[in-house]
Amino acid sequence: MQATLTALVAKAQTDLAALHSRPEFEAAKARLVGPNGELTALMKQMGAVPKEQRPALGKLINETKTRLQELLDGALRAIEAGELQAQLGPAVDPTLPSPDAGPGTYHPLTLVREEMCRILRKVGFTVADGPEVETEYYCFDALNTPANHPARDAQDTFYFPETARFGNVSKKTPDERYLLRTHTSSVQIRTMLKGEPPIRIVSPGRTYRRDTTDATHSANFHQLECLYVDKNVTVRDLKALLDYIFASLLGPETKTRFRPHYFGYTEPSFEVDLSAQHLPKVKKEWIEIGGCGMVDPVVFSGVGYDPEVWSGYAFGMGLERLAMLLYGIDDIRYFYQNDLRFLRQFA
Amino acid sequence: MKISLNWLKDYVQLDASVDELSRAITFLGFEVEQVLRSGAPPLRHVVVGEVLVRDKHPNADKLSLCQVDVGPAGGIKTIVCGAQNYQVGDRVPVALPGAVLPGDFVIKQSKIRGQSSDGMMCSAKELGVAEDASGLLLLAGRPALGTPINEVLPPGDVVFDIEITPNRPDCLSHLGLARELAAWFKRPLVYPQEKFRGELDGTPAPELLRDVTVLSPEDCPLYTAHVLTGVKVGPSPAWLQQRLTAVGLRPINNIVDVGNYVMLETGQPLHAFDAHKLGGNQLVVRRATDGEKLTTLDGKERTLTSRMLVIADAQRPVVIAGIMGGENSGVGPATTDLVLECAIFNRQSIRWTAKRLGLTSDSCYRYERGVDPHTALEAAYRAIDLILETAGGRVVGPAYRIGGDVPWQREVVVTPGYICEKLGFDLPAADMQAALESLELNITREEPTPARGPAWTVTIPSWRDDLDRPIDLVEEVLRLHGTDRIPAAVVSAPGLVGEDDPTVRFNRRVTDYLVGHDFHECVNYTLRPAKELTTWVSQTAAVELALANPLVDDQSHLRPTLIMGLLESLKLNQSRGVTVSRLCETGRIFIERNGQNFECAAAGFILAEPLGERTWRPRDPADFYTAKKHAAALAAAAGIDLARQPLVPIAGPYFGWQEGQSAAAGEMANGWTVRFGLLSLPMVRALGVEGKVYAGIFAVLPDLLGAASPRRRYADFSLQPAVLRDLALVVDVGVPAEEVRQTLVRLAAAAGSDAFTLERVEPFDVYLGQGLPAGKKSLAFSLVFRSAARTLTDEEVNAVCQKIQDEIGRSTAWQIRK
DSSP: OOOHHHHHHHEEEEEEOTTOOOHHHEEEEEHHHHHHHHHHHHHHHGGOOOOOHHHHHHHHHHHHHHHHHHHHHHHHHHHHHHHHHHHHOOOOOSSSOOOSSOOBOOHHHHHHHHHHHHHHHTTTOOEOOOSSSEEHHHHHOOOOTTTTOGGSSSSSEEEETTOOOOOTOOSSSSSSOOEEEETHHHHHHHHHHHHSEEEEEEEEEEEEEEOOOOSSSOOEEEEEEEEETTTTTHHHHHHHHHHHHHHHHOOOOOEEEEEEOOOOEEEEEEEEEOOTTTTOOOSSOOOOEEEEEEHHHHHHHHHTHHHHHHEEEEEEEEHHHHHHHTTTTTOOOOHHOOHHHHHHOOO | OOEEEHHHHSSOOOOOOOOHHHHHHHTTEEEEEEEEEBBBBTTTTTEEEEEEEEETTTTOOOEEEEEEEHHHHOEEEEEEEOOOOOOOOOOOOOOOOOOOETEEOOOEEEEEEEEEEEEEOOOOHHHSSOOSSSSBBOOOOOOOOOBBBGGGGBEEEEEEEEETTTGGGGSSHHHHHHHHHHHTTTOOOOOOOOOOOOOOOOOTTTTOOEEEEEEEEESSEEEEEEESOOOOOOOOOHHHHHHHHHHHOOOOOHHHHHHHHHHHHSSOOOEEEEGSSGGGGGGEEEEEOOOEEBTTTTOOEEEETTEEEEEEEESSEETTTTTEBBBBTTOOOTTTTTEEEEEOOHHHHHHEEEEEEEHHHHHHHHHOOOOOGGGGGHHHHHHHHHHHHOOEEEOOOOOOOEEEOOOOOOOEEEEEEHHHHHHTTTTOHHHHHHHHHHOOEEEEEEEEOSSSSEEEEOOOHHHHHHOOOOOHHHHHHHHOOOGGGOOOOOOOOOOOOOOOOHHHHHHHHHHHHHHHOOOOEOOOOOOOOHHHHHEEEEHHHHTTTOOOOOOGGGOOOOSSSSSHHHHHHHHHHHTTTTTOOOEEEEEEOOOTTEEEEEEEEEEEEEEEETTTOSSSOOOOOOOOHHHHHHHHHHHHHOOGGGGGGGEEEOOOTTTTTEEEEEEOOOGGGGHHHHHHOOOOOEEEEHHHHHHEEEEEEEOOOOOHTOOOOOOOOOOOOOOOOEEEEEEEEETEEEEEEHHHHHHHHHHHHHOOOSSSEEEEEEEEEEETTTTTOEEEEEEEEEEEEEESSOOOOOOHHHHHHHHHHHHHHSSSSEEEEE
């Protein structure tokens, strides 16, 4: 009997190790410990065993039963592990690249624009928007541009035929022509006409000049302008804003300076230079970065603000120029080619 | 404008360095574009020497060992030299030990390759005389040995090339800029003193100029003419030639040169006629007649129109007024008697004529920007002085002066308090007064005011027509105080935070979405070629979107879509061998409707097959439904739920899209439109782009974006278990799934009990082909039923499904697929 039990365990050990699936396992389990299984058959023979041998044999059977259960559990674990392995497949190579597309990238002009807008939002400027197709009034007249100023020439500005009609771009006077805005300053005028001071806006956007495209010029470019209208706004406030913007953008070692200049819509007017020699590719001490000034009283009168009460400043700059400075890009045309090898560098 | 430092020094004492002068000019508000040096700077210990012996350097192939005679004081020097262009006997500049050449290059006695050298023989560049560095500067005319080099070379000058802003025509002259620098450096300004003050010398000679008539006084507010006789035309004296050469003008003869000199000194253009070439001995200032011709001094024949002002004699035009003289009347070598014109012309008239003729000149440039009529006669007198000095002769008259009757007077009242208020920092009143007066903006009265201290009445000189308001004087004070001295401050930010413009927020949202879905954001030009538009819009629209004055043919129209730009970017990348599949752009597009253009905010994208990309694990390519998902997301950013909008297949005039593979929703009449799907294969191929391209574009009127959408309300949802049923229908191939789905929703609602509802119906299988009749397809839907209150039984759900099926059999042409 004892030998039979030992043989049963030894056979089970061999058989169970060879199992690969649950049905095989269930069949083997039934064969060993099921109601019609081999162990059950042996246990039924207990009755034929002499009484004095029964305790020892009972113990032996119990041990066999435990041992078989261990073997069955082990076999089940092995099968489960095998199943899991089959489900998982081989281990991944984490160094392989993802075959999915991506990641997407923001255009560098968007990155620079949004960074500027964030900087300006912190000091209370909100982002304004306006049409790219404009009229002579909003682009020139309201900004105190003299009637014979070269900027108005068909040589320098894109116009539309007199018959052109734009359903959602309002004209001030019926006989003025539509044009493509040469600066985003027209947004300042529309904002002032629409609302009441105080006003604190930043207007980024596309602008157009009738320029031949080369490494530093583009007929289509982007500007960003700020306008602040309030009581008692001073030249010193304007300088403080510029200092703040460029220190935020380029680091505290950046310096700005004003040079007196002339613009029709501001008085006094300045050109803004930037000293940021810690940036790569910057060789000159001072780089011209934009224009600014105190809003001319004529502009205020034109939009119905009393220049005796209200004062303000305006600042404008080219976004491409700023992006070129920030990233060390030396050809403006790259912004409009959208070569992926270019776009991927800034995200 | 080119400004000579030597010339400036005629009017103001300037001892500052060139860098300090550049800085002063810059901070006065004039951009220095270039600083040019001419002639020799002061050079001590540089003298004339002669090469006596030239031997090869014993230790260097390319060097010579020379004996150079530098005159009695210096004797004979041994000098090592690398230049090749000289011979024994040549006289050259020799820098002796102790000399300091430009660039702070100190000359010392030294050893070069073992040979001692007592100085250096110099090139033009080393002396700062010219750019030539190819060899030694060989001195012509055998100047005496040992002569200091400055006595041999032309005197040094510094020329500033300066941009004069349009508000400052007074600074288109040396005197104007000298005035600014005098104010900056706090030095007196010395005006040239005219000797001639209008007195005529001897008997007038009316036969030389019988009459001057101004027929067009609105174009010519002032015309003066003086007659000089007995002049001798010839080359100008050296000093005059040098002045003109320094600022880039070519000397012609003493009369023409004086005219140019006075213009560059005072800003007033002048013109001289040969008195004997004036037909009828008269001058008429009049409009030209249409078609009248004049050959100008540049040798070109100009055809004039009746809007152009000319100076004519009795028969013909002799000058295009203010712009250029004619060949027929100019001063030449044989001229002995001349008429000197000094006039003021209307800016607009000059500008119009110059532009129409495509002709400009120094004179024209100044008239266009404005010449001070109140100092014109002084300039004429100054020119007469210089003609008498350089060409001899007498002023015999008659002298004519027509117009110029309105005297100049302008005063601006300003308070020091106002100036400081605008600046945002305090300056002593005395400093402000000194600044103004240094520019001859004299305070002629001072009266007390209650609030802002004394009120100054400031008299504005005639050449400062740009100043007529208190704010203009703030700028003058600040300029002279120095814009680099504006004190630092913190930004005042009194919490005025509004919301960003809705269009800006829309752009941001769609860009974030698209970039978040692996698109690369592009920026393309707004202006597109005409032929491209016909692919996207009607012929009428293409006409409406055209510019009046395009610069180049391929940028002549406003873009009606973003897709073409994106395709161009795709093509560029493909042609450069860069694999690309997903590109997007946001920006303005222009949509024509009923003859009107509408400027729309738009977002678009393309999904191309990533051609040429080999991947170790291929993914399913994008298809129509990928485009649909992204297009719906763009519409959602504008508050539009595409699932609730009727979608129509794109057909007909939209050739950009592939019929049967694309769809659209929205109308510009309602302010928005969306299109998506496969781009026209022939169009894409014609563009040179390879493979299939799916795309989508959403456009919306900016005004529509402003509308606030109502805040969403929470709706209760059931926690009871759902019961699922599938239903497959055989329908005509052309029946849209959405039509079937909505029918099911409707029938379920009609069939349903109050106890439960059809929560969702979604298609899960679409089948065409074997087992189905031709022209039919099978659509299988998954129906989700749920009660708000309890677990549903199969029986009640089955009953509703049966009712739906019965109703389909009764009211539609569809079959239930078992």
